[in-house]
Amino acid sequence: MQVYNYCRKAPVSEPRPKFRRESATQRKEALIQAALGLIAEKGIGGATVRAIAQRADVTQGLIRHYFSSKEDLIAAAYEYHMDQMTELTATPVAAPEVTARQRLCTFVAAGLTSPVMDTRSVTLWASFISSLRHDNNMRAMHQRTYYNFRNRLEVLIAEALAEAGKPAPKSELRRMAIAGNAVIDGLWMEGGALPAAFENGELAQIGLHSVGAIVGLKLDQNAPEQTDKNLLTKEEG
Amino acid sequence: MQVYNYCRKAPVSEPRPKFRRESATQRKEALIQAALGLIAEKGIGGATVRAIAQRADVTQGLIRHYFSSKEDLIAAAYEYHMDQMTELTATPVAAPEVTARQRLCTFVAAGLTSPVMDTRSVTLWASFISSLRHDNNMRAMHQRTYYNFRNRLEVLIAEALAEAGKPAPKSELRRMAIAGNAVIDGLWMEGGALPAAFENGELAQIGLHSVGAIVGLKLDQNAPEQTDKNLLTKEEG
DNA sequence: CGAGTAATTATGCAAGTGTATAATTACTGC
DNA sequence: GCAGTAATTATACACTTGCATAATTACTCG
Numbered sequence: 001m002q003v004y005n006y007c008r009k010a011p012v013s014e015p016r017p018k019f020r021r022e023s024a025t026q027r028k029e030a031l032i033q034a035a036l037g038l039i040a041e042k043g044i045g046g047a048t049v050r051a052i053a054q055r056a057d058v059t060q061g062l063i064r065h066y067f068s069s070k071e072d073l074i075a076a077a078y079e080y081h082m083d084q085m086t087e088l089t090a091t092p093v094a095a096p097e098v099t100a101r102q103r104l105c106t107f108v109a110a111g112l113t114s115p116v117m118d119t120r121s122v123t124l125w126a127s128f129i130s131s132l133r134h135d136n137n138m139r140a141m142h143q144r145t146y147y148n149f150r151n152r153l154e155v156l157i158a159e160a161l162a163e164a165g166k167p168a169p170k171s172e173l174r175r176m177a178i179a180g181n182a183v184i185d186g187l188w189m190e191g192g193a194l195p196a197a198f199e200n201g202e203l204a205q206i207g208l209h210s211v212g213a214i215v216g217l218k219l220d221q222n223a224p225e226q227t228d229k230n231l232l233t234k235e236e237g
Numbered sequence: 238m239q240v241y242n243y244c245r246k247a248p249v250s251e252p253r254p255k256f257r258r259e260s261a262t263q264r265k266e267a268l269i270q271a272a273l274g275l276i277a278e279k280g281i282g283g284a285t286v287r288a289i290a291q292r293a294d295v296t297q298g299l300i301r302h303y304f305s306s307k308e309d310l311i312a313a314a315y316e317y318h319m320d321q322m323t324e325l326t327a328t329p330v331a332a333p334e335v336t337a338r339q340r341l342c343t344f345v346a347a348g349l350t351s352p353v354m355d356t357r358s359v360t361l362w363a364s365f366i367s368s369l370r371h372d373n374n375m376r377a378m379h380q381r382t383y384y385n386f387r388n389r390l391e392v393l394i395a396e397a398l399a400e401a402g403k404p405a406p407k408s409e410l411r412r413m414a415i416a417g418n419a420v421i422d423g424l425w426m427e428g429g430a431l432p433a434a435f436e437n438g439e440l441a442q443i444g445l446h447s448v449g450a451i452v453g454l455k456l457d458q459n460a461p462e463q464t465d466k467n468l469l470t471k472e473e474g
Numbered sequence: 475c476g477a478g479t480a481a482t483t484a485t486g487c488a489a490g491t492g493t494a495t496a497a498t499t500a501c502t503g504c
Numbered sequence: 505g506c507a508g509t510a511a512t513t514a515t516a517c518a519c520t521t522g523c524a525t526a527a528t529t530a531c532t533c534g
Contacts, residue, residue: 021500021511043368045282049492059513060492070492123370129363131280132430133356143431178435179447182423183416189426190419193369194380198415210416213450258481258530286522296483297522307522 019058028066028076030056035077040120044127047074075137078128081121082145088116090152100159105219107156108211111184112191112204122192150181157215164217176215183210256295265303265313267293272314277357281364284311312374315365318358319382325353327389337396342456344393345448348421349428349441359429387418394452401454413452420447 022030034055038047049070053060067073089111093103110116131138154177161168168176184207191203205220212219259267271292275284286307290297304310326348330340347353368375391414398405405413421444428440442457449456 017500019499019512024511027511039367040370042371044280046371048490050490061494061514062512064493065511119370123367126363126366126369129426129430130276130360130367132363133277133360134279134283143434146427146431146434175443175446178427178440179420179424179443182427182443183420183447184423185426186419186421186423187416189366189422190383190415193366194383197380197383203415206412206416206419209412210420210447210451213453214447216450254530256482256529261481264481285520287520298484298524299482301523302481 024066027056027058027062031058031063031066031073032077032080035073036081036124039074039077039127040123044074044130075135075141078138079141081124082128082141085116085121085125086145086149086152089149093156100156100163101217101219104156104160104211104217105208107153108180108184108207108219109204112187112207113201117188117191117203119192119195122189125189150177153177153180153184160217161215166216179214180211183207183214261303264293264295264299268295268300268303268310269314269317272310273318273361276311276314276364277360281311281367312372312378315375316378318361319365319378322353322358322362323382323386323389326386330393337393337400338454338456341393341397341448341454342445344390345417345421345444345456346441349424349444350438354425354428354440356429356432359426362426387414390414390417390421397454398452403453416451417448420444420451 031052034052035047038051038055042051049060049063052073053063056062063070063073067076089107092110093107095103098106115121128138129142132142133139154173157176157180158168158173161173187203187207187210191198208220268289271289272284274292275288279288286297286300289310290300300307300310304313326344329347330344332340335343352358365375366379369379370376391410394413394417395405395410398410424440424444424447428435445457
């Protein structure tokens with residue numbers, strides 16, 4: 001049934017190999033990427049073993065060779081995606097010489113700009129969230145990635161406040177991190193779900209302004225033309 | 238194969254009817270509820286026509302009698318769920334004699350307390366969001382429910398600000414509504430996804446505090462014991 | 475009470491699902 | 505170069521899926 005392409009120059013001898021052996025990590029990654037692409041494009045129902053295998057250019061048996069089940073592959077894909085998103089948001093913060101306040105700004109803005117904020121990421125994330133209720137493994141992984149992100153944010157907030165001479169007690173920091181995380185998540189989600197509803201860079205600016213209001217620091221100072229007539233009425237200090 | 242229960246008192250005559258004819262709206266609602274329950278408990282993949290029919294106590298053929306396809310039923314279920322959630326959040330605001338500020342508080346708190354904020358609602362919502370990318374119908378419905386919610390919030394914010402003598406221009410109102418909506422969404426989502434991570438009422442309080450910070454009004458005044466030492470440093474006015 | 479009709483059930487079907495197992499095939503170390 | 509082995513393919517199987525169609529059945533209206 002299946003036709004293999006042989007080399008035209010040597011029609012008789014030298015048959016082209018029918019497949020190549022790749023490293024385990026390479027194959028796993030390819031399968032994960034294929035699964036993520038399908039889930040994002042056609043929903044969780046579109047990620048069948050056959051479709052995943054075809055997109056990864058292998059036969060479906062290979063999935064079970066590298067993952068104990070399809071469910072196992074999906075879980076791995078979730079972990080891969082979430083860790084990548086956290087990393088994409090947190091990495092630009094690495095520069096140690098800049099202000100703590102500036103690092104906080106970078107973090108917030110990175111989470112609300114491409115490639116972190118886009119339809120594909122949001123769709124993927126929602127697919128996984130929807131499985132939280134009936135999948136303990138997914139729930140545990142969600143908890144881990146959530147705390148990971150929130151704790152990073154809390155550290156940045158604490159440092160920025162200390163730098164500004166306004167240190168806050170731990171309970172306040174916790175609350176600020178929860179709220180800040182929520183704004184970022186909410187804006188990120190809406191921006192990904194309805195990209196046409198917002199102008200370019202609008203959500204990042206709103207995010208900076210909002211997180212600033214929540215922690216009590218002005219984070220969006222280099223915003224373009226603004227009539228400071230009706231800005232937030234907290235210009236003290 | 239299937240056994241029908243006959244009346245024990247009259248074993249020979251009077252055969253009990255094998256089914257009852259219900260009104261279209263009743264049957265549609267039953268099917269929608271069944272679909273929602275299954276999606277919430279077992280994910281979108283658990284909502285098969287057979288499972289839905291069984292949970293609604295009918296045979297599967299009836300689904301196609303009331304909905305043109307399974308996809309059609311799922312879309313109806315989404316609309317039903319989202320409208321109900323918006324209504325549950327917005328209805329308590331109806332009282333016209335109270336302060337505008339108080340109405341805003343009620344709105345925010347209602348969205349961050351049971352029954353609006355719970356795992357079932359969040360799971361359901363995520364299932365639908367995940368289909369936004371490949372389903373135009375779902376996307377249109379999401380847009381409608383999103384703007385519906387956000388516009389209600391914007392009105393409440395505008396009224397509360399006017400009442401406090403701090404009216405804001407339309408562009409500011411838009412931004413406040415977007416940000417406020419985002420905090421509420423984010424907190425709602427996290428509270429539903431990780432209920433154990435927050436204390437009782439904590440998220441509602443954080444929501445009030447955050448929306449207050451965003452719009453420039455103090456909304457969480459009747460919060461219990463708080464050392465006002467390190468509260469937001471904007472106590473002027 | 476008795477026909478007509480719409481609601482509901484019963485049944486069947488072709489396609490697709492995840493997984494198991496056996497048959498190939500490419501690479502590795504001697 | 506050549507055996508051994510692990511990666512990869514090929515194939516089969518039992519089961520589920522959504523949907524269509526025909527057969528029942530409960531209710532309505534005269």
